[in-house]
Amino acid sequence: MTLCVRLLLALLLLPAVPALADSAGQRPAGAPPQGAAIASAHALATDAGFEVLEQGGNAFDAAVAVSAALSVVEPISSGLGGGGFFLLHRASDGRDVFLDARETAPAAATADRYRDADGKLDREHSQNGPWSAAIPGLPAALVHLAGEYGQLPLSVSLAPAIRLARDGFPVYERLERGYAARREVMERYPGTRAVFLAGGQPPRVGQTLRQPDLARTLEALAARGFDGFYRGQVAKDLLAGVRAQGGQWTAADLAGYAVKEREPLRFGYRGWEIVTAPPPSSGGVALAQMLQVLAGWDLSRQAPAQRAHLTVEAMRRAFRDRTFYLGDPDFVHVPVDVLTSPYYAAGLRATIHPDKATPSDVFSGRPTPLEDEETTHFSIIDAQGNRVGATQTVNLLFGSGLVPPRTGVLLNNEMDDFALLPGQANAFGVMGFEANAPEPGKRPLSSMTPTFMLSPDKVAVLGTPGGSRIITMVLLGVLGYADGLGAQQVAALPRYHHQWLPDVVLAESGAFDAETAARLRGMGHVLQLPGDTVSGRGSSHSWGNLQTVALDRRTGELSSGSDPRNPGGKGEVRALEAAGK
Numbered sequence: 001m002t003l004c005v006r007l008l009l010a011l012l013l014l015p016a017v018p019a020l021a022d023s024a025g026q027r028p029a030g031a032p033p034q035g036a037a038i039a040s041a042h043a044l045a046t047d048a049g050f051e052v053l054e055q056g057g058n059a060f061d062a063a064v065a066v067s068a069a070l071s072v073v074e075p076i077s078s079g080l081g082g083g084g085f086f087l088l089h090r091a092s093d094g095r096d097v098f099l100d101a102r103e104t105a106p107a108a109a110t111a112d113r114y115r116d117a118d119g120k121l122d123r124e125h126s127q128n129g130p131w132s133a134a135i136p137g138l139p140a141a142l143v144h145l146a147g148e149y150g151q152l153p154l155s156v157s158l159a160p161a162i163r164l165a166r167d168g169f170p171v172y173e174r175l176e177r178g179y180a181a182r183r184e185v186m187e188r189y190p191g192t193r194a195v196f197l198a199g200g201q202p203p204r205v206g207q208t209l210r211q212p213d214l215a216r217t218l219e220a221l222a223a224r225g226f227d228g229f230y231r232g233q234v235a236k237d238l239l240a241g242v243r244a245q246g247g248q249w250t251a252a253d254l255a256g257y258a259v260k261e262r263e264p265l266r267f268g269y270r271g272w273e274i275v276t277a278p279p280p281s282s283g284g285v286a287l288a289q290m291l292q293v294l295a296g297w298d299l300s301r302q303a304p305a306q307r308a309h310l311t312v313e314a315m316r317r318a319f320r321d322r323t324f325y326l327g328d329p330d331f332v333h334v335p336v337d338v339l340t341s342p343y344y345a346a347g348l349r350a351t352i353h354p355d356k357a358t359p360s361d362v363f364s365g366r367p368t369p370l371e372d373e374e375t376t377h378f379s380i381i382d383a384q385g386n387r388v389g390a391t392q393t394v395n396l397l398f399g400s401g402l403v404p405p406r407t408g409v410l411l412n413n414e415m416d417d418f419a420l421l422p423g424q425a426n427a428f429g430v431m432g433f434e435a436n437a438p439e440p441g442k443r444p445l446s447s448m449t450p451t452f453m454l455s456p457d458k459v460a461v462l463g464t465p466g467g468s469r470i471i472t473m474v475l476l477g478v479l480g481y482a483d484g485l486g487a488q489q490v491a492a493l494p495r496y497h498h499q500w501l502p503d504v505v506l507a508e509s510g511a512f513d514a515e516t517a518a519r520l521r522g523m524g525h526v527l528q529l530p531g532d533t534v535s536g537r538g539s540s541h542s543w544g545n546l547q548t549v550a551l552d553r554r555t556g557e558l559s560s561g562s563d564p565r566n567p568g569g570k571g572e573v574r575a576l577e578a579a580g581k
């Protein structure tokens with residue numbers, strides 16, 4: 001009997017049990033935040049956010065500044081040529097909104113474009129150059145954020161990013177290393193060479209990287225809003241640059257792009273209310289499944305091996321469902337209500353053997369390399385209690401590698417996040433079927449999971465890059481806060497990950513001690529610890545770049561946590577003169 005059938009049977013045969021986790025509800029803050037907190041993956045972006053807060057901006061203006069600054073100083077991770085998700089909380093009316101600025105498939109990008117002559121997935125097309133790029137969403141998000149939620153004009157909130165693009169910023173080790181890894185693809189394109197080989201040599205630590213074309217594109221966005229990017233000269237240059245490399249974007253693809261405001265997903269976990277990413281992210285649904293499965297146990301009372309076993313089993317089941325059911329809700333029916341129901345979670349929970357791993361034996365899987373320098377997350381709480389959790393990306397290292405000449409805009413390779421060939425794993429080793437098949441205008445399924453968690457005493461904002469591992473990192477972060485850890489401890493927590501297929505638990509060093517690892521192996525889990533080689537591939541030693549901020553609702557005290565795996569990140573709390581105005 002396949003796992004699928006077994007799970008289904010268990011589900012049908014089990015009496016439904018009531019929700020074990022009830023929602024904490026939102027209580028008005030007892031004390032206002034003492035200043036503002038920002039955590040991001042680059043110190044210059046965190047500083048850009050504070051600069052805008054000091055000019056009287058709110059968290060949403062700061063989010064524009066941080067997002068755009070990251071787009072300039074972290075081209076390895078995200079940018080105007082990519083997309084992202086922004087989870088917002090507006091203090092004045094208590095409204096939570098999920099701003100979906102995910103890229104969309106251009107009309108010409110149908111599945112057959114990504115198959116070679118033998119019908120196999122053409123990874124060259126899906127990961128490099130013009131066909132890998134979907135229509136960017138980030139510029140539209142910045143315009144929407146500033147116009148609908150901010151207090152300052154884009155000319156002010158984009159000023160730090162424009163300055164960083166025009167005057168340059170110091171190249172850092174992660175950028176130099178990432179460029180070296182992606183150099184061959186990037187240097188195929190004249191527009192990309194003009195940015196990254198402007199000094200004749202690839203970017204080196206200590207050099208200043210200036211992006212004058214990108215500064216002009218940001219200025220056009222500041223001056224003309226949506227039209228400054230999606231229509232007019234920048235749009236013409238984007239279309240010409242894509243076409244010159246054999247791609248097929250149209251003016252209608254660009255002008256038709258729209259950000260979507262969606263209702264965030266909400267559920268309870270043992271006294272916490274979790275507010276998180278709905279589809280086209282798979283992260284919130286998976287988080288709801290995993291946490292509601294785990295809510296059946298008091299994890300703080302479980303021995304480490306037992307806790308890890310239960311958590312891995314919850315991960316396995318959530319990723320199985322991701323494979324079959326998740327996609328863009330504007331194109332396919334995603335059974336969110338069923339998947340996130342506590343009754344469904346209770347059924348899944350009952351299929352977990354207390355001390356035996358359930359084999360993921362429906363298909364054979366194989367580990368694929370998981371990269372983790374790309375994508376970026378930032379978290380903000382301002383003095384009014386507004387909150388932003390945003391994860392933005394160009395997908396893999398430096399996205400498609402293609403910068404259309406004169407734009408300074410490095411295009412994403414988000415098309416690889418679609419299930420371009422049914423059942424074929426993408427760069428993160430996750431696969432999908434019809435729900436995530438490409439269609440014109442459709443958003444590829446994402447794992448990005450910006451998340452809020454609230455209890456009567458605490459509010460936390462968290463998220464991270466890491467492809468499919470984003471979801472399990474956010475899970476472990478939520479469990480860490482629920483255990484009472486502080487923001488910096490949550491950012492530093494050792495990580496482990498299971499994604500159904502391959503049927504392997506990846507773990508960072510420090511995640512399991514020797515006894516826990518031995519016990520897990522004894523239960524039938526295949527562990528891949530740093531240095532181990534499973535199925536011919538070694539495990540990366542660490543992953544993720546989690547950025548989080550938190551507020552103690554009783555005292556108003558703020559805290560921040562910036563992932564120690566990225567020494568260039570910065571979490572900071574500042575008491576601000578202008579904050580709260």
Ligand code: DON
Pocket residue numbers: 371372373374375393394395396414417445446447448465466467468470
């Ligand atoms: O949206 C997604 O799930 C991916 N494009 C995110 C890529 C990512 O996190 C890469 N980082 N390691």
